[in-house]
Amino acid sequence: MNLQPHEAKLLKHLEDGVEKSVGQLVDELKMDQAAIVRASLTLNKEGFATTSEISGLIAIISAEGKNAIKYGLPETHLVNELKSGNKTIKNIKLKTIGIALGVAKSKGYVVIDKCILEATKKGLASLNTKENELILLEKINNDEKLEKSDLDILKSRKLADYTFKIVRKIKATKKGIDFAKNTTIKEEVSKLTPDLIKSGKWKDVILRKYNVEAPVATVHQGKRHFVSQATEYVRKIWLEMGFKEMTGPMIQTSFWNFDSLFVPQDHPAREMQDTFFLDLTGKLDNKFVKSIKKAHEEGIEYSSGWQYKWSRELAKKPVLRTHTTALSAQTLAQLKSDDLPAKYFAIGRCFRNEALDWKHLFEFNQVEGIVIDKDANFRHLLGYMKEFFGKLGFEKARFRPAYFPYTEMSMEVEVYHPKRKGWIELGGAGMFRPEVVKPLLGEDIPVLAWGPGFDRIIMDYYKIKDIRDLYKNDISQLRGMKQWMIG
Amino acid sequence: MPTVTLDKKTVLKLLGKKVSDEILKDRIPMLGTDLESISDTEIVVEIFPNRPDMLSEEGFARALSSFMDIKPGFVKYEIKKENSKVTVKNLPKTWPYAVCVIVRGLKLDDNKLRSIIQLQEKLGVTLLRKRKKGGIGLYPMDKITLPINFTSRPKEKIQFRPLEGKTIMKVNDILVNHPTGREYAHIISGWKNYPIFVDSSDVIMSMPPIINSHDVGKVTKDTKDVFVEATGTDLNILKIALNIMITTLADMGGTIYSLEMDYGTEKFRFPDFTPRKIKLDKNYIERLLGIELNDSKIKELLGNMGIGYKKGNALVPVYRADILHQIDIVEDIAVAYGYENFDEEIPKVATIASESKGTILERKIAEVMTGFGMLECKNYHITSDETLTTKMNVEKQQLIKPENPANIEYNTLRNNILPGLMKILSENTHNEYPQKLFETGDVIHFDKTSTTQTKENAHMSCVIADVNSDFSTIKAILESTLKSLDVKFSLKKAKHSSYIDGRIAEIKINGKNAGYVGEINPQVLNNWNLEIPVLAYEIDLSNL
Structure with a gap:
């Protein structure tokens, strides 16, 4: 069995039997996605690897979401400010005051009377519990699957977004692992470097084939008149x-x-x-x-x-x-x-x-x-x-x-x-x-x-x-x- | 060389045989005349300066007819005696000679008249060197009375109506206002007395070599009898010129009458058609031509050139101007034999070949320079002062300039090669960079010790126009070049206004200055409209 350089390289990488997503492989092999997918198809065909596809909603936490995980939600900050007494809006030093006020009001954490804010009992109590949004965000962080309704809550608060996606994962089969172990996988290089020549590494690599019929730039030689x-x-x-x-x-x-x-x-x-x-x-x-x-x-x-x-x-x-x-x-x-x-x-x-x-x-x-x-x-x-x-x-x-x-x-x-x-x-x-x-x-x-x-x-x-x-x-x-x- | 247009009908009639154009095209060049064109009415030929006798239809046909074996042999002309003499006296030393003759019984027509005038004019240009050696004049006998005198007078005492002039004019007037006078005035400029022909009634017939009198010196188609003269500086040439003219007139049907030329101390009758005898050495001819000949073959071949042969002597007709030595007869034999009939041969002579040192050096340099990827250029040796001086930002220098150059922009001999290469760069700014050029060649300087007052030295120069190169690039190439050529040298800091100060070095070979290497001064780049840095060196190769 003769594998192309890309295919061999991929199989060699999967030799440890761990299943890996295409995205991971792109990062690890420094190959482009299309090349990995093409190579995986051949490996599949030869029975060297299996490919599984998982489709579903994939959540992505936004920058605001990441802040919330780290520092807490804006409404919690607002209630915190009012813990020691009522304050006018002007006296509250909070960057996210707009969002905080809106959410806190709708959650019933604060009341507002003639520009004076006051925390409610419910509000004060919330300081001792974990907000649902934070719980959901942490779940995402822990790779737990969320329901679409939960994701919609986060999306409405711009704490996270989600898309429908297919994730392709590749795993070597036993046949593939055995093949990889018994084969030296040659890397493909385009440039023959002095190092390759001197070290003898040129034997372990494949020199890329060129399109020798492609046009080249003209060379001007020195010549006599x-x-x-x-x-x-x-x-x-x-x-x-x-x-x-x-x-x-x-x-x-x-x-x-x-x-x-x-x-x-x-x-x-x-x-x-x-x-x-x-x-x-x-x-x-x-x-x-x-x-x-x-x-x-x-x-x-x-x-x-x-x-x-x-x-x-x-x-x-x-x-x-x-x-x-x-x-x-x-x-x-x-x-x-x-x-x-x-x-x-x-x-x-x-x-x-x-x-x-x-x-x-x-x-x-x-x-x-x-x-x-x-x-x-x-x-x-x-x-x-x-x-x-x-x-x-x-x-x-x-x-x-x-x-x-x-x-x-x-x-x-x-x-x-x-x-x-x-x-x-x-x-x-x-x-x-x-x-x-x-x-x-x-x-x-x-x-x-x-x-x-x-x-x-x-x-x-x-x-x-x-x-x-x-x-x-x-x-x-x-x-x-x-x-x-x-x- | 003079080109003459000959009337084809007249030539064919004189040839005496119907000849096709094809044969004419084949034969005329093999006689030693350059055939330019041949049409239904005209034959245009270039006559080489050795055969002025072929400048007229008559002379041309005479030569061709014998060459084509139609009428071979020496042509005899009858000469009758005229019982009159021409007195030649009191002439300036600058114009001492005259020969004169009378030709009677001409039946002229427009064509013949044109032929005579063409012959007179072409003889004046060629054999008589634009009249500097002499001039020819013809006069209708019915306008003049014998005897004729050739003499000279101060210009104040000369006035007559010049040919095609409207009135009687004084000499100064003729020399300034008459077109022919103007053309030839330089010949007699500075003379005290001017030569004139006068007849027995003291009528001025002409003022040689400038112009004839309109009244008595204009031949027309009604003229039957003519007085013909040639005057000038070289008696021998004058005789030939006049012989050519009168044999042409005789071929037209005229009869030649000789006159006595009276120089006072010396008198002779002209013309004398006794052929010149040249002794032939058969061995010499055979040896030079590489062919075997016998007496009758020599006679036959000479006959085809209109030359007689008698008892080992060639008899050369008096109208032939080119026979100085037996070798000229040998050539006539070769022409008659036909250049096309000689078998070519390369003799087996062992000699050892060798090349000149200069050639070898030039080739070695080219090998080195082309190895650097440089393109060899070749320039003219004649360039302009501007290219060598102002454009190169150098001080006014002593340069060698040819006199009266036909091209104003090429007016000076190059003293360096680099300016020519800069010019090439400036003419090639549209082409791909980097541009790397070199040239090897001779440059010219003054040298009082030389027989020509000049000396020529072989130089080489190279230029690199490239944004990514600098002084070290050109220095590296210079060093590598000289090392390849096994030349010991050193570089010394120097100044030169064509280069950037601080980026130029003097090349020293055997302790002497042999050139410069450096970066070209931006002022020079501006002068040449160049926008790319240029690095250059030039070496005098004469001391290697």
């Missing part, structure tokens, strides 16, 4: 292919951002409206000034250069880098032939002076890569690009000719978006011109280079329509965002 998550993945792609990470400042001299990359000084990209220049005068790295100046003015071997007068001053102007390609130029400048072949990548924030709207942002992320290898060729460039975008989930990539001042061949990479069923342009790639490589590296060897942006890929992955949402930092958006799951 989604742009960081995407960046980490892009970084992983290049690391897996054996690339070293390049880093460097966001503020560059125009020399490194433009001149070292063979961007002529009057190129539209160098105009104020596109680029964030700083009102400062930088310094030039003299080691390269001469060769870069020459590349611009008259070219290198086999090249005509741009054929103009190169200005040192313009090259000194600091600028918020417009591309991470500035880092590639600096890396080339530091490489020695022993270091080759070499592969580098960078991921960094770049800047363009652009009015903010849903599709334009003045800061963007670029992923940069260079491969410096005398055996590198154009097909390798296509291979790296296809691999990179493939790892980002775009299986089809195509390449079309484009133009950048520092690469030749130059191309735009487009990937096929399977859901949108169209090609999307993701950025540029190419092979650095000899005019870029020779002055920096000292020799003209093939350098594959690319610098696509990946903000569009992040937006696509997270279904962001407004580019400003990348850095809006809306806390509920950040809390609710899925993890970057590619890779």
Whole structure:
């Protein structure tokens, strides 16, 4: 026989064979009445307990009644006051004078004449006998049953009230007592406390079962910004292919951002409206000034250069880098032939002076890569690009000719978006011109280079329509965002 | 990059073959032009700055026709000799060059006229850099008399009726009151003498690079013969620009007549269409492209780009502006070969990967902070002076500001990360608290010793907005963070106006100040309209 925790608890309590009312059990077991009644029904059914119901008038002594038991009835007090002589009503110091006077008069204990009260003989005699009301009250106190007429007397004097009630009493049967004695009754608990665990008491209790399908409050975990998550993945792609990470400042001299990359000084990209220049005068790295100046003015071997007068001053102007390609130029400048072949990548924030709207942002992320290898060729460039975008989930990539001042061949990479069923342009790639490589590296060897942006890929992955949402930092958006799951 | 609208009918006629839209849509981008749209009447393309010769219907069709193998090969133009010379003298050093030519026998219509004007304008914007390098002018031959002089005069001695002007105007008047004058006045500002073209009767034809005369410098559809000039600062570029213009006119049916350019000490005839010879190294081409080629294949591919080939030399037409080096020919070969026809390959080159220290540190910090249940935020590096200074209750400070920002509210480079996090808190008061945020990133300061006069330091900052937290909460997190990162540090009582006095400490790493930790000053909370206490710290990571 398997009893539910409540039932077992009740039976265990009744093990001593004493009959108890539901009211008593509520107090003793700290269970609610409905639970006790429900449990008792099962115990009855199993023959573990019997339930008896007594119905009848149950008297409840009022506060006034309790006072009367303790100090006597008001009319007795009044007669007592008049024991030593007549008094005017005013001279009687009795709180309950109203009730006392009414009852005493009707009982014939006092007479009243022109505001003077006098105790009668009957009244004085009453001091030596016990009033009927008190006798009845004491009977109630002693759990004796009263007749309805007696109760009505008390009720009319507001000394007690009564109601009709069923009292349910429960008593264990022998079978129940035997069962209880042979069974360990487990208590039900909701919280598993350290004490329960440590003491081993957890074995003696039942852990309440929960509604595991009920809804719960949302928990906010700490997490990385989604742009960081995407960046980490892009970084992983290049690391897996054996690339070293390049880093460097966001503020560059125009020399490194433009001149070292063979961007002529009057190129539209160098105009104020596109680029964030700083009102400062930088310094030039003299080691390269001469060769870069020459590349611009008259070219290198086999090249005509741009054929103009190169200005040192313009090259000194600091600028918020417009591309991470500035880092590639600096890396080339530091490489020695022993270091080759070499592969580098960078991921960094770049800047363009652009009015903010849903599709334009003045800061963007670029992923940069260079491969410096005398055996590198154009097909390798296509291979790296296809691999990179493939790892980002775009299986089809195509390449079309484009133009950048520092690469030749130059191309735009487009990937096929399977859901949108169209090609999307993701950025540029190419092979650095000899005019870029020779002055920096000292020799003209093939350098594959690319610098696509990946903000569009992040937006696509997270279904962001407004580019400003990348850095809006809306806390509920950040809390609710899925993890970057590619890779 | 310039976008040009081309008349589709003209382009198709010049192509010399019926071609469907589908084929055009496929081929135009593969030639290296960005196709924007194609309709029944128009082709809209973005021409990359290396191919200004494709800015007109004629130039575009010429390139496309050879690329599509309809009319491959080097295009030859006949040049006749005009027995006249243009004298170039007394010019300001700032505008010393001119090249001139005559084209006769044009049959213009509205469409051709529009094409010429578009080409003139786009060349001015691109190759000639908004006329800073030069300008191009056309004049009906029936309004002028040869020989022509290019010279200069003081502005008081120049007056004429500018193009579309109502009356004869003086120079100052043109530069102030004529729309084109106003637009380009900055180019000649401060010059003593202004360049002008005058004909043999001393009629002022134009004042380059500003504007032509309305009376003698306006070409109409009735014009048959034109005098064309380009003037400016870079003779080489001027020659290319004018070659592009006159080959377009020749493609329209005109005949080119060369003129002698007389610079006094130096004289030359213009134009000279002798192609530029560039020696090709077959090994170099094959090595760079990763494909095998033979002589006839090279010749064929070059022909598809309108480039000639003879005995190992590429013959580059005079209207091509982009050929500086053999590599530019290699690219043309690659384009003709078709980028889509190369087999992609990843070479097996073993190199060892590595991450930068900064990246590793940023990741470690993120691991620790997200472990505390903090949310990483990312802000712009460009913010506002107000965010960094007034809102943070700090004294006016020296900050780095980019010139002419397009967004007025983003005008300053951040020197701390905390203000950006405060801004985020102020924009998220409707979201559930507590809010616990952190950010790692670079901040920018002045540094006279650096080549850019600035330095960038990695910082991290975190904020906790919570009614149930206080100084001990943030101090505990700071200590735990730095211990996790194995950094030795100490905290010292300090003052900082962004924080509450008596509830702020200075973080010292290696005995140097590396940041602050504390409870944010209620004044700062008021400035940001925040009603919840905020605890924060910021650390300079550059000395860890």
